[in-house]
Amino acid sequence: MAEYDFDLFVIGAGSGGVRAARLAALSGAKVAVAEEYRVGGTCVIRGCVPKKFMVYASEVSAQLKTAEGFGWSVGARTFDWKRFLQDKDVEIARLSGIYVTNLQKAGAHLLHGKARVVDAHTVEVLPKEGSQDAGRYTARRILIATGGRPVRPEFPGVDLGVTSDEAFHLPTLPKRVMVVGGGYIAVEFAGIFNGLGVETTLLYRGANILRGFDDDVRSHLADELEKRGIKVVLGCSHKSIEKTEQGLLSTLSNDLTFETDAVMFATGREPYVEGLGLDKVGVKLNERGAIAVDKHSKTNVDSIWAVGDVTDRINLTPVAIREGAAFAQTEFYGNPTSFDHELVASAVFSQPPVGVVGLSEAEARHAFGKVDIYRSIFRPMKATFYGGQERCLIKLVVKQDDEKIVGVHVVGPDSPEIIQMAAIAVKMGVTKPQWDSTCAVHPTLAEELVTMREKYMPSDVGVA
Ligand code: NDP
Numbered sequence: 001m002a003e004y005d006f007d008l009f010v011i012g013a014g015s016g017g018v019r020a021a022r023l024a025a026l027s028g029a030k031v032a033v034a035e036e037y038r039v040g041g042t043c044v045i046r047g048c049v050p051k052k053f054m055v056y057a058s059e060v061s062a063q064l065k066t067a068e069g070f071g072w073s074v075g076a077r078t079f080d081w082k083r084f085l086q087d088k089d090v091e092i093a094r095l096s097g098i099y100v101t102n103l104q105k106a107g108a109h110l111l112h113g114k115a116r117v118v119d120a121h122t123v124e125v126l127p128k129e130g131s132q133d134a135g136r137y138t139a140r141r142i143l144i145a146t147g148g149r150p151v152r153p154e155f156p157g158v159d160l161g162v163t164s165d166e167a168f169h170l171p172t173l174p175k176r177v178m179v180v181g182g183g184y185i186a187v188e189f190a191g192i193f194n195g196l197g198v199e200t201t202l203l204y205r206g207a208n209i210l211r212g213f214d215d216d217v218r219s220h221l222a223d224e225l226e227k228r229g230i231k232v233v234l235g236c237s238h239k240s241i242e243k244t245e246q247g248l249l250s251t252l253s254n255d256l257t258f259e260t261d262a263v264m265f266a267t268g269r270e271p272y273v274e275g276l277g278l279d280k281v282g283v284k285l286n287e288r289g290a291i292a293v294d295k296h297s298k299t300n301v302d303s304i305w306a307v308g309d310v311t312d313r314i315n316l317t318p319v320a321i322r323e324g325a326a327f328a329q330t331e332f333y334g335n336p337t338s339f340d341h342e343l344v345a346s347a348v349f350s351q352p353p354v355g356v357v358g359l360s361e362a363e364a365r366h367a368f369g370k371v372d373i374y375r376s377i378f379r380p381m382k383a384t385f386y387g388g389q390e391r392c393l394i395k396l397v398v399k400q401d402d403e404k405i406v407g408v409h410v411v412g413p414d415s416p417e418i419i420q421m422a423a424i425a426v427k428m429g430v431t432k433p434q435w436d437s438t439c440a441v442h443p444t445l446a447e448e449l450v451t452m453r454e455k456y457m458p459s460d461v462g463v464a
């Protein structure tokens with residue numbers, strides 16, 4: 001009889017857990033995956049994927065406006081929220097089904113129910129309605145990939161608001177919304193609501209949105225959001241929310257009040273470790289409450305690993321996938337692998353979107369002292385034709401001593417697509433002369449990236 005029921009027991013069937021489980025199972029290992037909700041995790045069920053569908057839906061209103069600028073006559077503009085949600089849910093169910101099929105094809109056993117660690121080699125799956133999977137299972141290795149979940153601030157009436165989890169299922173589209181926070185989720189949802197015709201206020205407690213991003217990106221995006229009709233309120237937070245006859249009354253720290261129909265909190269996410277039994281087995285958490293791991297995603301307990309948002313390294317789907325894959329390579333293919341967390345590109349699907357790889361100007365100055373900046377702010381060709389006022393920002397941060405490009409920042413249409421390609425060169429250590437030797441593709445927005453020759457001095461107005 002085998003020493004353990006499974007070679008690997010994965011807790012959480014999101015991006016990181018599924019990738020690790022599939023790869024491990026394909027190596028011939030006996031693998032179980034427990035999921036308490038739906039297979040696919042945050043990304044597929046209530047994150048990246050449904051969010052992108054909502055972005056697509058909401059972008060149409062601006063596209064219709066542009067269409068008129070290009071000679072089209074566009075008829076009645078109505079948006080059917082309920083129909084959109086139904087179609088979105090059908091597509092999400094299809095994608096979740098593909099995850100299930102892929103796990104099965106790889107030979108992994110899927111167990112339905114919340115799992116918790118009982119000891120270093122035992123996991124208990126708790127009873128779940130409609131599932132017969134409850135019970136105790138032993139495993140040589142345990143991988144925790146439970147992701148994160150939204151957190152709300154604490155003040156009277158906070159429960160009257162929703163988080164991103166509920167925002168994907170609002171029974172009706174509000175007429176007025178207040179989105180709270182200044183991170184990825186807040187600016188993305190502010191754009192979604194605004195594009196869908198909702199009167200949108202973005203409330204952020206700090207001096208400018210997207211803390212941690214390059215300062216030019218932050219101020220440029222805030223301006224662009226306002227141009228598109230989002231009211232950006234900075235340096236303010238909630239005192240309370242009360243229900244009124246018409247909606248929800250937010251009282252802010254400056255004593256101003258705002259009445260909206262909905263308030264959405266995008267005030268960060270925390271590692272989902274609750275109920276996992278980690279304290280009992282002695283798995284250490286770091287000061288942010290995330291599972292502490294080494295470069296191979298191993299915890300302080302010899303038989304337990306963790307990947308993805310529950311480890312709070314870089315909380316992005318592709319990173320979780322790479323961490324899961326590296327774990328499987330190391331433990332099941334005899335190929336010690338660790339994911340390199342340097343120079344991971346990311347995109348914010350705000351409207352306009354942001355694409356970033358590498359360091360902000362401030363980070364680069366702090367790290368290297370002397371840096372050169374190349375910066376261009378311009379109206380894209382499409383906007384000049386129809387009189388649109390939107391502007392793009394392109395910025396390169398270059399280390400002075402060896403001319404390596406250490407940061408690329410793009411705010412404008414297609415910037416997520418552009419940054420994916422730029423990231424390859426930056427990851428390879430491209431220098432500014434090498435970058436500039438690449439001939440432009442014309443007429444594109446991205447050509448501006450390889451045609452900036454003048455160093456930017458802060459006194460420049462910088463409008464091309
Ligand atoms: P972020 O950490 O990016 O932003 C949280 C925001 O909430 C910050 O602006 C923060 O302010 C603010 N905040 C925190 N606590 C409070 C409070 N008590 N009162 C008022 N404001 C508060 O988290 P998100 O939830 O937006 O996203 C979580 C993570 O998910 C991201 O960091 C990202 O890694 C990932 N993600 C990635 C996406 C993508 O790749 N496109 C999309 C969505 C999420 P402050 O800045 O002052 O701390």
